Amino acid sequence: MSARNSQQNKAAAREKLRIEREKQAKKDKARRQLIVGGAVVAVLALAGVVGYAVVQANQPGYWEKxxxxxxxxxxxxxxxxxxxxxxxxxxxxxxxxxxxxxxxxxxxxxxxxxxxxxxxxxxxxxxxxxxxxxxxxxxxxxxxxxxxxxxxxxxxxxxxxxxxxxxxxxxxxxxxxxxxxxxxxxxxxxxxxxxxxxxxxxxxxxxxxxxxxxxxxxxxxxxxxxxxxxxxxxxxxxxxxxxxxxxxxxxxxxxxxxxxxxxx
Missing domain, CATH: 3.40.30.10 (Glutaredoxin)
Structure with a gap:
């Protein structure tokens, strides 16, 4: 194998590795966004439950009505x-x-x-x-x-x-x-x-x-x-x-x- 072909193969391998890393990075980013988004939804949901509980707790009871x-x-x-x-x-x-x-x-x-x-x-x-x-x-x-x-x-x-x-x-x-x-x-x-x-x-x-x-x-x-x-x-x-x-x-x-x- 000539030195030229060897260098081309190495370059191709590096490019392939770069592309795979970019794909993986995009997947990791998307996963992190999903996790963060899910956490935000969970926090909002919890806040909603707590808020509802507070509102209900402050509602007048039967005898107060x-x-x-x-x-x-x-x-x-x-x-x-x-x-x-x-x-x-x-x-x-x-x-x-x-x-x-x-x-x-x-x-x-x-x-x-x-x-x-x-x-x-x-x-x-x-x-x-x-x-x-x-x-x-x-x-x-x-x-x-x-x-x-x-x-x-x-x-x-x-x-x-x-x-x-x-x-x-x-x-x-x-x-x-x-x-x-x-x-x-x-x-x-x-x-x-x-x-x-x-x-x-x-x-x-x-x-x-x-x-x-x-x-x-x-x-x-x-x-x-x-x-x-x-x-x-x-x-x-x-x-x-x-x-x-x-x-x-x-x-x-x-x-x-x-x-x-x-x-x-």
Whole structure:
């Protein structure tokens, strides 16, 4: 082989190698661009997910929306906002104020001991009953049961004062009142199960719809605000015409305390 041919072959080999390197460089560049582009898309996608999560987290919750909903007042209430719940004969001169939270275990104990006597006294015209509903246990123990039960009580009150009293008694009953840390009242199905034990509410389509639709949710929240402004710090609390009565543990103690308050 001549020196000329040898040099030509070497030159051709170098050119071929150069071309291959350029091709490989282009492939590497394209791959890097794809990787960078993919990373940018992934970052943007992640940013979108995070942004969506932040927006959702800042959306008002169910009860925050309920607080701004139109106020629907139950029947059998008084006052411009429907927060005055007074049950009893108009001629009764005294008024027993009762402050309760539906999830409160002490309220359940009081109702189981003296609730029936309260109803008898009210029916007899011994005094009127004014009810104040609280929801502070939802904040203490976490949950929604106090608010949801108070809304359902509004639905019962819309049926009749007697339905309200009977439903309240059922909610506090030994068989159906849950432990304070168990938020059973947050479930509409459970509230309706309790209502099935009350003749006026069992199979009552209007009551059922009001519970499931949350018709009186705003009313329940406003009632809770009124309780918070009352100065009462615990439940159950009893007052006779504004004067506090020590909470009795039995029906007999209740009657003695009430008679003393009425005499005073």
């Amino acid at each position: 309920a607080a701004k909903a139109e106020l629907v007042k139950p029947k059998n209430t008084e006052g411009e906002d429907g927060l005055t719940v007074v049950i009893g004969k108009a001629e009764a001169k005294k008024t027993l104020e009762l402050y309760e939270d539906s999830r409160c275990p002490a309220c359940a104990q009081f109702e189981q001991a003296a609730g029936e006597q309260v109803k008898k006294d009210v029916d007899a015209g011994k005094y009127k009953l004014q009810y104040f509903g609280a929801t502070f246990i939802d904040n203490m123990s976490k949950g929604e049961g106090s608010k949801n039960a108070l809304s359902a009580l509004g639905a019962a009150l819309n049926v009749s004062p007697q339905a309200f009293l009977d439903y309240k008694a059922a909610l506090y009953s030994k068989e159906l009142h849950p432990e304070e840390t168990v938020d059973s009242f947050a479930k509409d199905d459970y509230l309706l199960k309790v209502a099935d034990t009350v003749p006026a509410l069992k199979g009552n389509a209007e009551f059922k719809k009001a519970v499931e639709d949350g018709t009186y949710d705003r009313w329940a929240l406003d009632m809770s605000k009124a309780f918070n402004k009352s100065g009462v710090t615990g439940t159950p609390t009893l007052k006779m015409d504004g004067k506090k009565i020590d909470t009795p543990q039995t029906a007999e103690q209740f009657t003695a305390a009430i008679d003393k308050a009425l005499a005073g």
